[in-house]
Amino acid sequence: EVQLVESGGGLVQPGRSLRLSCTASGFSFGDYAMNWFRQAPGKGLEWVGFIRSQAYGGTTEYAASVKGRFTVSRDDSKSFAYLQMNSLKTEDTAVYYCSRDRGEYDAFDIWGQGTVVTVSS
Amino acid sequence: DIQMTQSPSSLSASVGDRVTITCRASQSVTNYLNWYQQKPGKAPNLLIYAASTLQSGVPSRFSGSGSGTDFTLTISSLQPEDFATYYCQQSYSTPYIFGQGTKLEIK
Numbered sequence: 001e002v003q004l005v006e007s008g009g010g011l012v013q014p015g016r017s018l019r020l021s022c023t024a025s026g027f028s029f030g031d032y033a034m035n036w037f038r039q040a041p042g043k044g045l046e047w048v049g050f051i052r053s054q055a056y057g058g059t060t061e062y063a064a065s066v067k068g069r070f071t072v073s074r075d076d077s078k079s080f081a082y083l084q085m086n087s088l089k090t091e092d093t094a095v096y097y098c099s100r101d102r103g104e105y106d107a108f109d110i111w112g113q114g115t116v117v118t119v120s121s
Numbered sequence: 122d123i124q125m126t127q128s129p130s131s132l133s134a135s136v137g138d139r140v141t142i143t144c145r146a147s148q149s150v151t152n153y154l155n156w157y158q159q160k161p162g163k164a165p166n167l168l169i170y171a172a173s174t175l176q177s178g179v180p181s182r183f184s185g186s187g188s189g190t191d192f193t194l195t196i197s198s199l200q201p202e203d204f205a206t207y208y209c210q211q212s213y214s215t216p217y218i219f220g221q222g223t224k225l226e227i228k
Contacts, residue, residue: 047216111165
């Protein structure tokens with residue numbers, strides 16, 4: 001079965017760090033770009049950032065709201081993607097999803113179940 | 122950044138109705154436009170990509186059309202499981218912006 005599973009969410013104080021993990025199964029992970037999204041309580045979807053496959057250099061791009069604070073990485077040998085979140089703010093509180101880019105047209109066809117991050121003192 | 126505007130923000134309809142949701146981009150995205158369905162507490166589900174291509178496994182009552190800046194998602198005959206929130210998303214350039222969502226409710 002093709003699936004993604006996120007982990008690592010929790011309650012964290014403002015200014016602290018947290019690392020989310022996304023484990024993939026059922027497909028050739030290294031062939032795909034991987035994205036992170038988030039959804040604040042009662043709000044819409046926001047793209048956070050992505051990492052390209054190694055075939056395309058493994059480069060990353062980020063939303064302006066997280067650039068310089070968040071880092072996406074990947075370990076193809078373990079089929080993992082990561083989202084390192086530093087200098088967290090209360091406005092980073094959200095459900096975080098990882099998702100696979102199907103490749104053509106950059107549509108996101110496989111999603112994890114989400115992990116909740118709450119930033120609060 | 123390319124902004125995406127959906128209308129309406131909410132919609133009440135009955136089982137069996139034909140429903141159309143509109144999405145407008147602030148500049149041309151050619152056909153780099155995708156549609157997702159999201160149910161409460163669940164991850165989004167890809168319905169349509171490239172403006173009009175049905176994702177594998179998605180019922181044929183869903184269809185998409187448009188190009189450039191104006192797009193529509195149509196559900197030809199609403200089923201009970203279709204009551205959800207729908208989002209368009211442009212993938213022409215980063216940042217990948219979503220529309221604000223259209224909540225489809227039972228009348």
